[in-house]
Amino acid sequence: MKLLYAKSMWGAEKMPLRAFLSRVKDSGFDATDVNPSILDITPQESTALHKEFGLKCVCYIGLSGATVSEQLADLDKWFPVALAYQPLHINFHAGRDIFSFEDNLVIFRRIYELGQKHHIDVTHETHRARPLFSTFEAVKYIQSMPELWLNADFSHWMVVHESNLRDQPEAMELAIQHSRYIHARVGYEEGPQITDPRAPEWKDHVDNHIDLWQRIVTANRKAKRGHLVITPEFGPPPYLHTLPYTRQPVADLWEICTAMMQILKERLK
Numbered sequence: 001m002k003l004l005y006a007k008s009m010w011g012a013e014k015m016p017l018r019a020f021l022s023r024v025k026d027s028g029f030d031a032t033d034v035n036p037s038i039l040d041i042t043p044q045e046s047t048a049l050h051k052e053f054g055l056k057c058v059c060y061i062g063l064s065g066a067t068v069s070e071q072l073a074d075l076d077k078w079f080p081v082a083l084a085y086q087p088l089h090i091n092f093h094a095g096r097d098i099f100s101f102e103d104n105l106v107i108f109r110r111i112y113e114l115g116q117k118h119h120i121d122v123t124h125e126t127h128r129a130r131p132l133f134s135t136f137e138a139v140k141y142i143q144s145m146p147e148l149w150l151n152a153d154f155s156h157w158m159v160v161h162e163s164n165l166r167d168q169p170e171a172m173e174l175a176i177q178h179s180r181y182i183h184a185r186v187g188y189e190e191g192p193q194i195t196d197p198r199a200p201e202w203k204d205h206v207d208n209h210i211d212l213w214q215r216i217v218t219a220n221r222k223a224k225r226g227h228l229v230i231t232p233e234f235g236p237p238p239y240l241h242t243l244p245y246t247r248q249p250v251a252d253l254w255e256i257c258t259a260m261m262q263i264l265k266e267r268l269k
Contacts, residue, residue, distance in 0.1 A: 001217075001220060001221045001224075001225055001226060001227060001228060002226065002227045002228075003217065003227070003228055003230060003264075003265075003268060004030040004031050004056065004088070004227050004228070004229045004230070005028075005029050005030050005031070005229075005230050005231070005232070005261045005264070005265070006029060006030065006031035006032055006033045006056075006057075006058055006229050006230070006231040007024045007027065007029040007031075007032055007033065007231070007232075007257060008032070008033040008231050008233045008257070009032065009033065009034050009035065009038070010033075010233065010235050010236065011235060011236035011240075011253045011254075012254070013038050017039065017041055017045075017046060017049055018049055020032075021049055021050065021052075021053045021055060022053065023254070024053070024055060025053045025054065025055060027254070027258045027261075028258070028261065028262075029055070029261065030055065030056060031055055031056035031057055031058060031088065031229060032050070032055055032056075032057045032058070033057070033058045033060060033091070033231045033233065034046070034057055034058070034059060034060065034085070035059075035060045035061075035062070036059060036060075036061075036078065036081050036082055036085060037061075037062075037078065043081060043084030043085045043086075044084070046085055047084075047085060047086050056087075056088050057085055057086075057087050057088065058087050058088050058089055058090070058091055058181070058229055058231070059082035059085050059087040059089075059090045059091070060090075060091050060092075060093075061075070061078045061079065061082055061090060061091070061092050061093070061094075062092075062093040063075055063078075063092065063093060063094045063095070063107070068099065068103045068106055068107060071094065071095065071107055072106075072107065072110060075094070075107070075110065075111065075114070079111075079114050083118055083120065087120070088121075088227070088229055089120060089121035089122065089123060089180070089181065089229070090115070090120060090121075090122050090123075091122075091123045091124075091125060091151050091181055092111060092122060092123065092124050092125065093124075093125055093127060093130055094107050094108065094111060094124060094130070094131075095107045095108065095130055095131040096129065096130065096131070097128075097129055097130060097131060097133050097137075099131070101131075101140065101141075101144075104131040104141070105141070105144060105145060108124065108131075108141065108145055108148060109145065111124075112145075112147055112148070121149065121180060122149065123149045123150060123151040123180050123181040124148065124149070124150055124151060125150075125151040125153050125183065126138060126150055126151065126152060126153050126154060126156055126157060126175070127153055127156050128156045128159070128160065128192075132150065133156065133157075133160055134157060134160045134161065135157055135161065135165070135168050135171035135172065135175065136171065138150070138171070138174075138175055139171050139174055139175075142174055142175075142178050148178060149178055149179070149180040149181075150175060150178050150179045150180065150181070151179070151180075151181040151182070151183055152175065152176070152179040152181065152182050152183065152212070152213070152216055153182075153183035153185065153233070154175075154187070154209065154212055155183075155185045155186060155187025155188075155192040155193065155209075156187065156192055158187045158188060158189055158192075159187060159189070159190070159191060159192050162189045162190070163189060164188075164189065164204075164205070164208050165208075165212070166208070172212065176212065176215045176216050176219055177219050179216045179219070179220075180220065180225070180228070181228075181229055181230075181231075182213055182216055182228070182229070182230045182231070183231050183233040184209070184213060184230050184231060184232045184233065184260055184261075184264060185232065185233045185234050185235070185260075186202065186205055186206050186209045186260070187205070187209075188202070188205050192239065193234060193235060193239045193240065193241075194206075195240075195241050195250050195251055196250075196251045196256050196259075197256060197259060197260050197263060198256075198259055198263075206263070210263075210264070210267055210268070213230070213264070213268065214267075214268055214269065216228070217268055217269070230261075230264060230268075232256075232257045232258075232260035232261050232264070233257075234253060234256050234257050234260065235253075236249075236253055237249055240253055
């Protein structure tokens with residue numbers, strides 16, 4: 001199984017796509033994680049540019065809407081667009097933590113049906129404000145829908161539970177077995193993003209995340225999957241800490257994303 005490392009456009013949205021892809025390639029990434037709704041370029045133009053730079057892509061769809069019907073309408077709008085980008089898979093923010101369990105399942109099942117129809121994997125991000133915002137909610141959805149696949153962004157669960165998650169081995173094992181994508185951002189008990197994964201004060205948190213990610217790699221390799229995409233998805237301010245008064249970032253966003261990739265290339269087996 002091949003590990004593919006992707007660079008998110010989060011924090012680089014103002015860069016022209018050609019310039020972004022050139023820097024992605026020069027930084028050693030294999031792919032991008034792109035949100036079609038923010039691009040002022042056609043899927044065909046994006047696909048041609050990705051091929052020019054020898055890069056793959058993952059598409060992100062964040063469904064908006066205050067009701068199930070509104071989110072399903074948004075899904076119908078953006079799913080065909082995402083397909084036109086010829087992505088490795090499509091990653092979703094879908095549903096809401098304030099929707100009922102049954103309503104979120106309606107959305108999840110519709111997304112799964114579209115993935116099956118078009119022969120493309122779909123993943124759902126373990127993110128605050130969405131249905132999978134906690135370990136116990138994720139367990140309920142997976143038990144009701146075993147075909148649900150996750151984008152493991154465990155940094156959010158650490159905030160929700162104010163925990164390094166070592167106290168929830170059963171829930172984490174289930175989530176790991178259902179993870180087909182990784183957002184490799186390191187979180188901690190009080191926030192979804194540490195300042196810099198190279199800083200020694202964060203070593204235990206980095207090691208803990210890498211242990212969890214290694215288990216996902218091992219599970220996907222055992223399942224004989226051809227590839228697994230990992231995106232070191234550190235984000236811009238306010239995710240990225242800033243200095244008081246000046247609001248200057250305490251680290252360079254692109255640099256720490258690239259550094260996280262290099263750490264993972266050295267440590268993941």
